[in-house]
Amino acid sequence: MTESDYELVRVASGAWSVRARVEGETFHPVIGPTAEAEALYVRQMRIPERVASAQAEFVVWDVGLGAAANVLTVLRALESTEGHVRIESFDHTPAPLRFALTESVRLGYLVGFEEPVRSLLGEGEVRFHVGKCQVTWRFHEADFPAWLGSTSTREVPGPEAILFDAFSPARNPAMWTLGIFRGLRERIPAGAGGTLATYSRSTLLRVTLLLAGFRVGAGQATGEKEETTLAAADPGQIERPLDAAWLQRAIRSTSAEPLHEPVYRQRPLSEESRRALEAHPQFQ
Numbered sequence: 001m002t003e004s005d006y007e008l009v010r011v012a013s014g015a016w017s018v019r020a021r022v023e024g025e026t027f028h029p030v031i032g033p034t035a036e037a038e039a040l041y042v043r044q045m046r047i048p049e050r051v052a053s054a055q056a057e058f059v060v061w062d063v064g065l066g067a068a069a070n071v072l073t074v075l076r077a078l079e080s081t082e083g084h085v086r087i088e089s090f091d092h093t094p095a096p097l098r099f100a101l102t103e104s105v106r107l108g109y110l111v112g113f114e115e116p117v118r119s120l121l122g123e124g125e126v127r128f129h130v131g132k133c134q135v136t137w138r139f140h141e142a143d144f145p146a147w148l149g150s151t152s153t154r155e156v157p158g159p160e161a162i163l164f165d166a167f168s169p170a171r172n173p174a175m176w177t178l179g180i181f182r183g184l185r186e187r188i189p190a191g192a193g194g195t196l197a198t199y200s201r202s203t204l205l206r207v208t209l210l211l212a213g214f215r216v217g218a219g220q221a222t223g224e225k226e227e228t229t230l231a232a233a234d235p236g237q238i239e240r241p242l243d244a245a246w247l248q249r250a251i252r253s254t255s256a257e258p259l260h261e262p263v264y265r266q267r268p269l270s271e272e273s274r275r276a277l278e279a280h281p282q283f284q
């Protein structure tokens, strides 16, 4: 992938967003990068409050760094927070971020962060301050499914918050398998109250998260979507847990079975998945 594989598009709100030509996907459609990231990650996962009350550094995994709108929106929201945040970003290419740097003025959210972004791209790691908040930001350039299944994952501190922003399951099925979410769930440190937010509200995704061992709830509207998804290791983090009525709809759905392989398929629940869902502590 190179910078010419990306372009800027104006979305319905009037904001500019990056679009990947090859995949044909706009990174933040409809309401634009900043508004989406604020609703989906900053407010929904209460990141400033959690950074402020963390005893040590607060670890965020940014899955799908792309053009860094999510990370930079999170960092801007930490300007008046005293604390230490560690961001571990993952992408198989730095090209969208390189492209975004050339368009920082129109994108807006990058303005003021050009220097740390250049260091991140050059050295793979950068340390700086946003107000009183100390930031350590690393970029892991790798195929995420392969990385998550490798021993290198143990060298990276486990996440307390996960910004999960891959392309859609139909275009990017390797990022949405049951194995990926099991791997993520395993890496959340015990007792840390870890959470994961993502833009999808599909039954298939929610079943996948439940079977991976998360508690799962309806997430906040973003302006683009009337509902998103919030998952957590502990039930206390979920305000609006999926309930028995949701479970009955999932059992009747024609697209609920998790992806077991990196191939997009829509299928009703298998007998085994249905039994595992019904036995999930969330529905007891």
Ligand SMILES: C[S@@+](CC[C@H](N)C(=O)[O-])C[C@H]1O[C@@H](n2cnc3c(N)ncnc32)[C@H](O)[C@@H]1O
Pocket (backbone or CB within 6 Å): 026, 027, 033, 063, 064, 065, 066, 067, 068, 069, 070, 071, 090, 091, 092, 093, 096, 142, 143, 144, 145, 165, 166, 167, 172, 174, 175
């Ligand atoms: C929707 S974009 C992310 C947008 C980004 N979060 C932002 O705020 O600008 C999805 C990203 O996932 C990355 N991606 C897709 N497949 C991947 C894979 N197998 N491993 C790692 N990254 C992948 C793409 O390169 C792309 O940058």
